[in-house]
Amino acid sequence: xxxxxxxxxxxxxxxxxxxxxxxxxxxxxxxxxxxxxxxxxxxxxxxxxxxxxxxxxxxxxxxxxxxxxxxxxxxxxxxxxxxxxxxxxxxxxxxxxxxxxxxxxxxxxxxxxxxxxxxxxxxxxxxxxxxxxxxxxxxxxxxxxxxxxxxxxxxxxxxxxxxxxxxxxxxxxxxxxxxxxxxxxxxxxxxxxxxxxxxxxxxxxxxxxxxxxxxxxxxxxxxxxxxxxxxxxxxxxxxxxxxxxxxxxxxxxxxxxxxxxxxxxxxxxxxxxxxxxxxxxxxxxxxxxxxxxxxxxxxxxxxxxxxxxx
Numbered sequence: 001x002x003x004x005x006x007x008x009x010x011x012x013x014x015x016x017x018x019x020x021x022x023x024x025x026x027x028x029x030x031x032x033x034x035x036x037x038x039x040x041x042x043x044x045x046x047x048x049x050x051x052x053x054x055x056x057x058x059x060x061x062x063x064x065x066x067x068x069x070x071x072x073x074x075x076x077x078x079x080x081x082x083x084x085x086x087x088x089x090x091x092x093x094x095x096x097x098x099x100x101x102x103x104x105x106x107x108x109x110x111x112x113x114x115x116x117x118x119x120x121x122x123x124x125x126x127x128x129x130x131x132x133x134x135x136x137x138x139x140x141x142x143x144x145x146x147x148x149x150x151x152x153x154x155x156x157x158x159x160x161x162x163x164x165x166x167x168x169x170x171x172x173x174x175x176x177x178x179x180x181x182x183x184x185x186x187x188x189x190x191x192x193x194x195x196x197x198x199x200x201x202x203x204x205x206x207x208x209x210x211x212x213x214x215x216x217x218x219x220x221x222x223x224x225x226x227x228x229x230x231x232x233x234x235x236x237x238x239x240x241x242x243x244x245x246x247x248x249x250x251x252x253x254x255x256x257x258x259x260x261x262x263x264x265x266x267x268x269x270x271x272x273x274x275x276x277x278x279x280x281x282x283x284x285x286x287x288x289x290x291x292x293x294x295x296x297x298x299x300x301x302x303x304x305x306x307x308x309x310x
Contacts, residue, residue: 056151057225058135060087062122063142070142077145084140087126092118107242116268120241123221123269127231136227144170144222146290153289154225157212164281165230167212170290172220176248178274179284180214187216189249189259208287215284217246217264217274223290230280237276242266246275 059081063071065088075084092114100106100117105124112120123139130137138154140146146169147153158167171177173192180187226234245263252258264271273282 056155057138059084059138059140060126061085061140061142061144062087062089062119062126064089064091064118067142074140074142074144080148081146081150087122090118090121090125092116092121095121101240104240107240109243110241111243112241112267120269124235124239127226127235130226130228130231131235134228136225137231138169138223138225139221140223140290141221141292144290144292146223150289153210154285157210157285158225161212161283163229164227164283165233166224166226166280166282168215168218168221168224168282168284170220170222170288170292171218171284172222172292175219176217177219177284178215178217178248178277179286180216182214189251191251210285210287210289212283212285215282216277217248218277218284219270219274220292221270221273222292230282233280234273234276237279238272241269241272244275246271 061071061074061084063074063086071086075081078084095114095117097106097110097117100121101108101110105121106112106117126137126139136158150169154167154169158164161167173194177190177192178187179190243266245266248262248264249259250262252260264274266272266275
């Protein structure tokens with residue numbers, strides 16, 4: 001991620017793996033980095049070689065003004081998060097579709113319902129802020145729950161992908177997650193079994209080490225970090241949002257890998273982002289560092305399922 005407010009550097013970027021005889025040099029490097037960058041420093045626990053972690057990106061939680069109970073739950077569920085700005089979500093019911101068309105936000109054929117338009121405008125507003133301020137932003141929904149080591153883990157992972165467009169720290173598990181494994185392997189589609197503990201709370205004490213994979217399609221944008229250049233590319237490529245579908249794979253009944261492509265109707269911003277994923281440098285964290293209950297009873301949307309087109 002580029003931008004002054006999010007830089008995560010490891011000592012090994014300067015000297016390679018540190019040893020006991022290098023401690024003096026490491027301390028000098030830490031002091032030097034902190035001096036010229038002007039960032040507060042801390043040594044990241046549980047990372048090799050005493051990694052130095054800089055201030056994480058600015059965090060914004062999107063919440064409608066009338067959803068005080070959800071905001072209270074967000075801060076109650078995430079007491080370990082600091083410096084979170086509450087972004088007053090755009091109310092889709094207060095928007096004018098003709099004005100959005102005139103502003104180049106949506107195309108005339110766009111069929112987003114009012115809540116989806118509000119989601120779109122909320123994220124577009126924050127993308128523009130990332131571009132204007134030239135800083136990466138972490139954008140969260142107000143029902144998300146993140147791991148206790150979220151800041152440290154995300155900063156360390158972004159240090160390895162500091163030129164990428166966006167990193168998604170979680171996704172809905174009721175829809176396939178498409179990823180690119182690399183190494184000559186074909187693209188993969190992950191299907192989640194929500195009957196086997198998929199709703200368990202995140203554990204910061206997990207022995208698993210999160211990693212990033214190229215993402216090609218996902219449902220839900222509960223928590224992600226977008227870089228300034230990624231925000232600009234999303235604005236350039238996605239707007240005006242029309243009704244061009246994204247692509248997904250439909251698996252046939254039975255054991256095996258028989259599947260056929262389907263069109264995923266463009267009914268919300270996550271579909272549009274998935275539609276652009278192939279052309280952008282976007283990643284997803286596995287295992288997730290953030291999760292959402294994806295509770296349709298608490299949603300602004302009426303549940304009609306994910307809409308597909310044969």
